Amino acid sequence: xxxxxxxxxxxxxxxxxxxxxxxxxxxxxxxxxxxxxxxxxxxxxxxxxxxxxxxxxxxxxxxxxxxxxxxxxxxxxxxxxxxxxxxxxxxxxxxxxxxxxxxxxxxxxxxxxxxxxxxxxxx
Amino acid sequence: xxxxxxxxxxxxxxxxxxxxxxxxxxxxxxxxxxxxxxxxxxxxxxxxxxxxxxxxxxxxxxxxxxxxxxxxxxxxxxxxxxxxxxxxxxxxxxxxxxxx
Amino acid sequence: xxxxxxxxxxxxxxxxxxxxxxxxxxxxxxxxxxxxxxxxxxxxxxxxxxxxxxxxxxxxxxxxxxxxxxxxxxxxxxxxxxxxxxxxxxxxxxxxxxxxxxxxxxxxxxxxxxxxxxxxxxxxxxxxxxxxxxxxxxxxxxxxxxxxxxxxxxxxxxxxxxxxxxxxxxx
Numbered sequence: 001x002x003x004x005x006x007x008x009x010x011x012x013x014x015x016x017x018x019x020x021x022x023x024x025x026x027x028x029x030x031x032x033x034x035x036x037x038x039x040x041x042x043x044x045x046x047x048x049x050x051x052x053x054x055x056x057x058x059x060x061x062x063x064x065x066x067x068x069x070x071x072x073x074x075x076x077x078x079x080x081x082x083x084x085x086x087x088x089x090x091x092x093x094x095x096x097x098x099x100x101x102x103x104x105x106x107x108x109x110x111x112x113x114x115x116x117x118x119x120x121x122x123x
Numbered sequence: 124x125x126x127x128x129x130x131x132x133x134x135x136x137x138x139x140x141x142x143x144x145x146x147x148x149x150x151x152x153x154x155x156x157x158x159x160x161x162x163x164x165x166x167x168x169x170x171x172x173x174x175x176x177x178x179x180x181x182x183x184x185x186x187x188x189x190x191x192x193x194x195x196x197x198x199x200x201x202x203x204x205x206x207x208x209x210x211x212x213x214x215x216x217x218x219x220x221x222x223x
Numbered sequence: 224x225x226x227x228x229x230x231x232x233x234x235x236x237x238x239x240x241x242x243x244x245x246x247x248x249x250x251x252x253x254x255x256x257x258x259x260x261x262x263x264x265x266x267x268x269x270x271x272x273x274x275x276x277x278x279x280x281x282x283x284x285x286x287x288x289x290x291x292x293x294x295x296x297x298x299x300x301x302x303x304x305x306x307x308x309x310x311x312x313x314x315x316x317x318x319x320x321x322x323x324x325x326x327x328x329x330x331x332x333x334x335x336x337x338x339x340x341x342x343x344x345x346x347x348x349x350x351x352x353x354x355x356x357x358x359x360x361x362x363x364x365x366x367x368x369x370x371x372x373x374x375x376x377x378x379x380x381x382x383x384x385x386x387x388x389x390x391x392x393x394x
Contacts, residue, residue: 002175003125004227005347007270063389066204069295070197070385073288074378077193080280081371088360096364099372106375110382119386125231130272131333133235137242139326144246146318147311152251152297156258159289160242163265166277174272178343179350179362182274186363189284190374194381196289200296201388207300216312 067119078107130171137164151203151213155196162192227271234268249310251297255290262286273347275355 046053085092085100114120141160148154166185173181207213210220224232241261248254262285269278312318350358363371 066295069292073193074382076288077190084356084360087356092364103375106379110379114386125227128334135329139322140242143322147315149312153254156254170272170274177346179345194377197381197385201385205388
């Protein structure tokens, strides 16, 4: 009956989530309770015995990272499409094999294009 | 027992919040995030319909929506980067040049 | 109150609060991080709607890939000065009224759904007996064959378009 369904199989996941958050929060709270706190100006500087930093701490990222992340997104989606295909492979048979090969071939064109464009060259 | 309406109203609330953010924020990246929020609000309602009508079509539609969202994020963010190269601003009310 | 209403209440409150946090943060990085929390909650809600596969996809694709892309772009744009300025556009009261009116209309219409059409064959027991992945695989690769192949063309366009747009900067 929809509306009353409870995924009992996932109860261990809930338990692990609770234990993990308890350990994480517990460590933080225990740290606050236990550690001594005696700050002074010298101790709070970013480099305690160095020059004071000049300029922005954040530097400009290279756009190469964006291209890698974007390719990761696209091929991640492709990989996700393959999970149900792999599970249902026995029922789909050769037909499913052909359509997945077509799917992968179209994405392979994109992969070759990116390769020829030199987006994988780091220098 | 949770009726279907509750899920649909939750989805409508999320969609309206995303719509408000999209219409009123100045930062282009946050506008994009609001767009994702709206897509996800629709996904919630689709999965709820799929569950209550005992049909699998809604779930498959959500799968395609996620695919489209991935493609849209890749292209849209690339456009933001390409624009930022010429005019270093991402405030929408200052973006008024289309020439590359 | 039954157990189902308690979990729904938890998810609904948290998702509404987190959505408000997402649209109201000054720093885009904070928005993206709240969005990640929202995605985890949505994955939890999908589990209660018997869509295990979508819960996994939500985490893998949305939280794992798309939001990482957003974070990369925010770092790439290197926005420091934006954070101190007023964050809304001038017309924000109009958009607030529009959004609230839209919500009122949607809720007044959608809150009245009572008549459901006849139920399909994919009941909870059937999906659980077959497995979520198996059920989706069987329908996706037979009935939805054409959209599936078109999705690959869409992804191809995404690859080519993003490389063309971003590559100009390298050269």
